[in-house]
Amino acid sequence: MKFAEVAGTVVATKKDAKMEGIPFLLLRDLTVGNQPAGGYVVASDPLGADRGEVVLYSTGSSARQTAITKDRPNDAVILAVVDTWEVEGRVIYRKDEDDR
Amino acid sequence: MKLGRVIGTVVSTKKLEAFAGEKFLIVQPLSENLEPDGEPLVANDTQQAGPGQLVTYIGGREATIPLGEPFNPSDAAITGIVDEVATE
Numbered sequence: 097m098k099f100a101e102v103a104g105t106v107v108a109t110k111k112d113a114k115m116e117g118i119p120f121l122l123l124r125d126l127t128v129g130n131q132p133a134g135g136y137v138v139a140s141d142p143l144g145a146d147r148g149e150v151v152l153y154s155t156g157s158s159a160r161q162t163a164i165t166k167d168r169p170n171d172a173v174i175l176a177v178v179d180t181w182e183v184e185g186r187v188i189y190r191k192d193e194d195d196r
Numbered sequence: 197m198k199l200g201r202v203i204g205t206v207v208s209t210k211k212l213e214a215f216a217g218e219k220f221l222i223v224q225p226l227s228e229n230l231e232p233d234g235e236p237l238v239a240n241d242t243q244q245a246g247p248g249q250l251v252t253y254i255g256g257r258e259a260t261i262p263l264g265e266p267f268n269p270s271d272a273a274i275t276g277i278v279d280e281v282a283t284e
Contacts, residue, residue, distance in 0.1 A: 097220070097238040097272055128204065128222055128236040143210060152208065152220065152238055154271035157257040161269040162212060173269050176211035176220065183204035183222055183236075185247070 097152040099126040102145050106138050114168045123153060130189045139172035140165050152176040197252045197275060199226045202245050206238055214268035223253055239272035250278040
């Protein structure tokens with residue numbers, strides 16, 4: 097799984113019929129040091145994540161293993177909203193202190 | 197599988213039901229010489245691994261297998277805690 101910040105929403109009216117009803121979010125990848133990693137992904141969102149929140153997402157065929165993405169042409173899905181994380185005993189991110 | 201070292205922990209209360217009660221750890225991938233090799237990633241952990249420990253982890257769809265709930269979207273999972281790596 098990777099860390100990413102919810103940067104926005106993506107709306108597509110004309111799309112594969114199997115993608116009907118799935119909310120898409122634009123995610124910006126983060127390093128484990130909470131810096132922009134330079135990449136982005138459009139991910140399905142089964143959790144209702146909000147803009148600015150940091151999430152964990154997975155990719156590949158694993159991403160079809162949720163209620164909203166099962167049997168869909170989907171390769172990225174949000175699976176958790178992050179509260180905090182630490183590396184080497186140092187707090188890197190704390191949601192309630194995030195000022196982005 | 198690959199070798200990695202646990203370098204951190206992640207706390208999340210809002211997550212998919214399949215991950216209820218499961219831990220997410222930050223893993224630094226290692227080379228065969230146990231040197232850092234590539235970008236750290238987040239893996240779920242059913243082995244109660246702790247910070248600093250050397251582990252084996254798996255990626256891709258196979259990472260969905262260790263969890264109790266088989267219908268989960270994991271793409272990285274810790275599969276064991278390594279006691280020893282011996283090479284010639």
